[in-house]
Amino acid sequence: MPVQTMPRPAHVAEGAIQIHSLITGDPEFDAFRAASLEYSDDWQCFTGFPVVSNWSLEDDAAPLFEEGLRALSLKAAVYALTSDDQAAEISIAVPVDEMTHAMLAQAQLLHRIAERHGVTIIHQTDQEHTDYMSTGYTADCYRAAWGQPPARYWLDATEVAQRRQHLAGLYASIGMGRSGREHSIKFEELAAA
Template identity: 40%
Template sequence: MDTSTKLDPTTVGRRGAEILKQMQAHPLWERFTTSSMRYSPCWATYTGMPAISKFDLDRDGQPLLVEAMRALALKAAVYELTGGDEKISELLLPLPVDDMVHAVLAQHTVMSHIERDLGVLFPHDTALEDFAYHRGCDTDTFYAAAGWGGQPLRYWLDTVEVDRRIAHLNGLYGSVGIAAGGRGHDIDFDTMFTTATAA
């Protein structure tokens, strides 16, 4: 959701950067990052991450983790600065980064401890997500104000480009019986393995 508010980007960026630094200094940070990376076999989706050109989880996992943490820090800053407005806090994110946000939030216990200790909340509600990320939106402005340098465009893909890539991927998936962006397939494992065993 593009905020379209009068939030001062410098204030959001400064607070987001501060939240991220506090997270990195937290005693559970190493456990959090280690457990997040160990979870990588479960990250696979058919949409967000595969939209990255020549995607390789071993190479791209750590940089995506960095971007997800930055995104969550900005979302937490907006949530705090708007008095807990979940809708405004659901910043527009590119699908590959959003996929990683979901993977990070799966570390629920560690994240809950960090939230409690830092006195912040990392808002995320899929019902409020709007997959309309575009270059130049409020998220980009806040990111720049945080002082993290330029966003790696390998991951910060405009929604129009992601949609184009996913349409191509869906064609490829369909050729092997995988449909609806991975939400269904016509592979009959029951007969496949029964036949192979009988032979």
């Protein structure tokens, strides 16, 4: 199978800007944005958003929503240029990827918006790449579209790995194993006490 040649960042940027504009101009965009941000009560990931320094859901949700929308627009633009969903799974920074999950959870709204504009939104967890680097292809495409990616959210994968290691140590110190994937708390014993 031939290796997919990735489109030039300038071409991706042009498509991403157009897709972003179509989505934000859609009559259901405000409802989509509100629903995505309302999802906050379920944002309990221990290794996605918490890698952002001084993370605050109240302060960071809205700007991170914009970054998630830009990421989805970039991926959709790559797909539009290649018709290859694996090629469209470009590298995304972990906090931005986490926000796209909150957005994708608004499946009906996002599907209707995308369908109205002939846009294909790409995301498949087992195909995603969270190995984003500020010197890589995604960053080049982003810069061509919107300028420098905000470093607060577009963290290099090497930095994310260090921060996750630090978080894992902190979680372990309070009895949370495997970065929140398990614990040994027996709630029945707490209730009986």
